[in-house]
Amino acid sequence: MTKDIIFSVTIPAYKDRYLKEAIDSVLAQTYHNFEVIIVNDASPYDLDSIVYKYDDQRIHYFKNKKNCGAKDVVDNWNICLSYATGDYLICMGDDDKLTPRCLHDFAELIMKYPNLDLYHARSEIIDDHSNLVCVLEERPEWESVYSLMYNPRNSHLGDFLFKTETLRKNGGFYKLPYGWQSDDITAFIAAASHGMANTQEVGFQYRGNGQSISHDLSCIEDKIEAVRTSVTWRKNFIASQHADNPEDSRLAELIKQDVAKYEQREVDDMVEFDIRKKFFSRSCFWFYARKKHNISFSRYIRCTLKAIKNRFI
Template structure:
């Protein structure tokens, strides 16, 4: 593995975007406001048809790198593209409708360097479409090993940071849903004894956007979990079905135990 391209101390923040003109300005500003200044923000826009690109262009900061797909690729391949462009020792993620607290990078990088961790995550709160808090904090286990990550994805994408020198350039298969979860599975399969350690502080804000609740949605969610294990993780049909069932069960367990 050639790790010569990774720049020590640099945090590469991966941000796919698609039609988020309402939110992307706030997301970018939350990165610019970071106390930890050694970062690059890699935005890959997936053929937005709104004013996303225009809003991004208003930010005059050389640390922001904007790429636009020639055709719509979806979130998975857009993240892959951003990950190939990343030059940082540390890889972080922020969707274009989420927000991070100004001390997130400073506290989390310090937490990882002090303890020698190569993968970590933090707590986060849920906000609505107008950035108003639901007063719900999402936390998780003190550490997540491979066994736990296969039960359920306890790690919030917007809070995760990993060491690129250890894991290399992560690339995932093209699935429309659960592609963030697929990144986690790839990390754990790259280094099976990996543990993600929780920094028990609320350092990010996850935006909940209005969705309909229906039987059809439940079926789609189950299918997305099945595809995750069958397509991305190369499990056979029976194992994928069992893993998807277990995943749905632990999803309920997570809400009860780790959201309050």
């Protein structure tokens, strides 16, 4: 029965601005068998006054004695995992939201595909005021890890639902600086054996706001190194896998061929975004830093021209 499935919705919390909205979105679920795990990462903000207003036994609130910090944010994800008692786990941002039927749709998907270790909710982007920006693409109801790795899609940590036991056996969330691509690799590991099933209705709302780590330009060089670590992981992972059907074999070969281009695309996108936000200072910075990061002069020029186009046109 779907009602027997227990979900752990975990919120590694630091900022206060949208925390109430995040919690309210979980409590508004049409499926009621869940727990909410909130871990305060030694925040300087008054999260206590927000959480203590709730009188709901499903909410469990913990506070870290020491701040994990943005660079080691994955440590707090794994602290959340350590407190979870549910069968399946979501780790969502303190500024993100679930739609009311998110857990209900996940429960139905689990009943249809009970042997999987990973599920995914269709997502949409919202702005600072919770207005809809865009709905992200539909995905096949089931796909292999090769399909997940090969097809370029916009994913976020809170999109994914992990089988808690398997996530723990896999060592928890894969750690990279600032969590950059940690969610992707953790998902690939979880999908390696049995693939992933996707809900067809929107279940997760990712808030695209300037306060998130993904918009923090001060750590861009660490993020570039995280991308390169991720690329090495991808190469090793594909080399260790054995596809059991022609389509997955084809995708595995395409992934091998594309991995170098993938690294270049990811790095160039970050450099272009950095230059676009602070054109004069960052274009000068990357002119001198490009050799350190193995960025050719022609790539630097392309990034700069693209930044000019996106900034001024």
